Amino acid sequence: MRSKRFVDAYPETVQPFVGASPEIRNALQPAADWSLHFGAELHALLAGETPTTERATKLVQGYTRALNALMHSLQTAETLDTVVETDENWRVLQSLGFHSLAAASLGIWHSVLSGNTHIHRDVVHEAQMQVAVRTVHEMKERTDAVNTIGYSAYIAGEEGRRTDGEMTEADTYVAALGITKKYPHIAILPAPLQFESSNSHQKNMDLIALDLREDHAYGIQVKTQATDGDTARYDPRYVMVVDGRIDLDNVKRARRVPNKSMEIQASWPGLISAHFLQESPRTTTKKRASNLFAHDKVTAIQVLQRSNQARYLAGQLVGQTKSRTHDATMRIEDRLLYHLYI
Incomplete structure (x- = not known):
């Protein structure tokens, strides 16, 4: 769909905290504001406003300076007792999963918002690496949890389902960025709040794909395990559903309960990221490492250690x-x- 027609279906801003508790609002207001800021810039670009490198640089640099505090606020919100009280609180927290992917894809954001029509392969690969490294570390924690309490107990908890959703979204992003490597004029970005939590739930998305040469746009909604209802819920003119089990093949045998031999075919997010790390050449140097996790207060050596540890964990x-x-x-x-293009 043409970008201008596409963006007409989405608001220039949204109210992300409807129904959420004051504690959640206070903790997450800065994170919501930054997501809305990215969304406003993207909305303007799709509507036909002329992009400038200066505006893109100002946005990315400001966001990079704020990232440590933003990530801390998201982690703090996860520990609040009030977060489990209502579905609205969980919804707000989930909608701000934007930041884990945005932090990794700032090079892509800068290229898109600067008006470039070609995304450099190294920029794409660094985004994939950062997402994959984080996801594999999360996969290790998830695997340990499932081995301890069993898959049934893990997936029955709200936190387990939310973690699986975030990891599936990360895996989808790693896989989808392979399209950008093949077609550098097609950029794929995490969807800011205006597109992730729009007033029309049928058009909500987790990722947005842009043809930077031909001005087309389309959304991707990610589900760990999509149901028929999920597929029917979304408007195919704007959004397609990626199923973690079918499209990503993120499944493996797992014990339903610990210390029992009975196994089931279980959703297993993280496999895409782990395989990506296994396949990627060890070309990260100290100089290139400075671009990975740039917002974290860590040295290039620490980044290399984190990356190498993730490869080992993968x-x-x-395995093989x-x-x-x-x-x-x-x-x-x-x-x-x-x-x-339809």
Whole structure:
């Protein structure tokens, strides 16, 4: 769909805290404001406003300076007792998952908002690396939890389901960015609040794809395990649903309860990221490491250590199993390119 027609379906701003508790509002207001800021810039670009490098640089630099505090506020919000009291609180926290992917994709954001029509391959790869490294560390924690309490107990908890959703979204982003490597004029970004939590729930998305040369746009909604109801809920003119089980093949055998032999076919987010790290050459140097996790107060050596540890964990977690990453990218690509241009 043409970008101008696409963006007409989305508001220039939204109210993210409707129904949420005051504690959640206070903790997450800065995170919401920054997501809305990115959304406003993206909305203006899709509506036809002329982009400038100066505005893009100012946004990205300001966001980078604020990221430590933003990530801390998100972590703090997760520990608040009030977060479990209402679905609205969980919804707000989930909607701000934007930041974990935005922090990794600032190079892509800068290129898009500067008006570039070509995303450099190194910028894309660094985004994939950062997302994959974080996701594999989360996958290790998730695997330990499932081994301790069993898959049934893990997935029954709200926190487990939310974590799986975030990891599936991260895996989808890693796979989808493979499309940008193949077609550098197609950028894929995490969706800010205006697009993730719009007034029309049928058009909400987690990721947004842009053809920077031809001015087309389309959304991607991610589900760990999509139901028929999920698929029917979204308007296919604006959004397609990526299923973690079917499109990503993020499944493996797992014990329903610990110390029992019975296994089930379980959703297992993180496999895409782990395989991506296994396949990626060890080309990260100290100089390039400074671009990874740039918002964290860590040295290049620490970044390299984190990356190498994630590679080691990936080998432990997936072993010699067949890589899913390429096939997942192709499944998403086939559907996305069809929808992007109709």
